[in-house]
Amino acid sequence: MTNPTNPTNPTQTTQTTQTAQARAGVGARASRFRVLIAVMLFVTVVINYLDRSNLSIALPEIARELDLTTAQQGLLLSAFGWTYAALQIPGGWLVDRVPPRVLYPVCLTLWSLATLFMGVIGGFVALIVLRLLVGVFEAPAYPINSKIATVWFPERERATAIGFYTSGQFIGLALLTPVLSWLQALVSWHWVFIATGVVGVLWAVVWYAGFREPRDSRANEAEVELIRAGGGLVDATRERPQRARITRSDLATVLGRRKLWGIYLGQFCLTSTLWFFLTWFPTYLVDYRGMDYIKSGFLASLPFVAALVGVLTSGVLSDFLLRRGVSLGAARKGPIIAGLLLSTVMVGASATDSTALVIVFLSVAFFGNGLASITWSLVSAMAPQRLFGLTGGMFNFIGNLSSIATPIVIGMIITDDSFAPGFAYMTGVTVVGILSYVFLVGRVERVAEHGELKATA
Structure with a gap:
């Protein structure tokens, strides 16, 4: 009979070693590799939003060179949104099946090349086609970000992480909008696209070299256990879906829940404000306020600075409230609703002729937009795990229909002499968003799948 304590027993030796390693890992101080992951997401978001907004910086010059009407400008500004929104569902499906280490650098490279060629190939039609391609390849970006946040961060840190990497969209725009405006004034609008495209290609290489899943990374066992015990789905990317297609039951789940429709509609209203700043805002300063490119680039950066403060405040505040015992729903929805209320201040910009006051109104409004920008934390908390x-993808699809609606609607309702109808439209949409979070979302909890509800019934 084999002695169970015999050190020459290979099975017993392996089990003993694994047990000792596990105990050592649990007892050890947790590493902080997830901080590097947050930084990598942050840089990616900076690049992502520069490639969305660079057209708005170059548009006044492009419009003069190509003699574009405001309606044509609105169409060009909306081109990104057509494919970006339409491919959110396929993009979400892809995120469930392709590891982020592979999918993200592929998407980064392709959308950056499309951006680069915008600076090489001129012409109205060519610019629209290339913007459509940027939308195609950026479609999976935020579902990837959100999945990584859910995999790498425990619930009590997740809103802070989401707020941090989301702030990248505002830091990049706040700091680099004046730089891109200066580059355009120094050389030409073509270099706005060439420069941002090259940066994206280089970062794709860095991402592939540096990103890993929790169990494959340099994070120690204690950190992996800390994430797992705190609600992080550390093995989510290792689990392969049992079905290779989206079923009617899956669609019934994501389209048939009032709670989910609350966050879908709320996201549309929130991102409408964002897309105003990403599309029409620089044109508003140049054409309706009579500023030059350098001055407009500086003033256009101020609301993004305010939004940065808002988004950093939002994540930290939300997680602080959660740690202090406030309910998950109040901790997550509170900053979102407060931010949307502040965004309605935008309407004041149409009631003054003072450029300084306009910037103040819009900075307060965009601070509110940043404060409300932790909406992906509701996806993490409410989406069915499988x-x-x-x-x-559905959340981002419906939310980013605003990237189509906002540029087109504003381009159709503003006049050569007045931008006031555009501000009125934005304020009305924001009010709808507030009502959505208050009356549709309700209690924040993970939504059951279609079949699970039937089993419970």
């Missing part, structure tokens, strides 16, 4: 990518 359908996380699909839910995130």
Whole structure:
């Protein structure tokens, strides 16, 4: 009979070693590798939003060179949104099946090349086609971000992480909008696209070299256990879906829940303000306020600075409230609703002729937009676990219909002499968003799948 304590027993030796390693890992101080992951997401978001907004910086000069009407400008500004929104569902499906280490650098490279060629190939039609391609390849970006946040961060840190990397969209725009405006004034609008495209290609290489899943990274066992015990889905990317297609039951889940429709509609209203700043705002300063490119680039950066403060405040505040015992719903929805209320201040910009006051009104409004920008934390908390990518895709699809609606609607309703109808439209949409979070979302909890509800009934 084999002695169970015999050190020559290979099975017993392996089990003993694994047990000792596990105990050592749990007892050890947790590493902080997830901080590097947050920084990598932050840099990616900076690049992502520069490639969305660079057209708005160059548009006044492009419009003069190509003799574009405001309606044509609105169409060009909306081109990104057509494919970006339409491919959110396929993008979410792809996120559930392709590891972020592979999917993200592929998407980064392709959208950056499309951006680069915008600076090489001129012409109205060519610019629209290339913007459509940028939308195609950026479609999976935020579902990837959200999945990584859910995998790498425990619930009590997740809103802070989301707020941090989301702030990248505002830091990049606040600091680099004046730089891109200066580059355009120094050389030409073509270099706005060439410069941002090259940066994206280089970062794709860095991402592939540096990103890993929790169990494959340099994070120690204690950090992996800390994430797992705190609600992080550390093995989500290792689990392969049992079905290779989206079923009617899956769609019934993500489209048939009032709670999910609350965050979908709320996201549309929130991102409408963002897309105003990403599309029409520089044109408003140049054409309706009579500023030059350098001055407009500086003033255009101020609301983004305010938004940065808002988004950093939002994540920290939300997680602080959660740690202090406030309910998950109040901790997450409170900053969102407060931010949307502040965004309605935008309407004041149409009631003054003072450029300084306009910037103040819009900075307060965009601070509110930043404060409300932790909406992806609701996706993390409410999406069915198996359908996380699909839910995130639907959330981003409906939310980013605003990237189509906002540029086109504003381009159609403003006049050559007045931008006031555009501000009125934005304020009305924001009010709808407030009502959505108050009356549709309700209690924040993970939504059951279609079949699970039937089983419970």
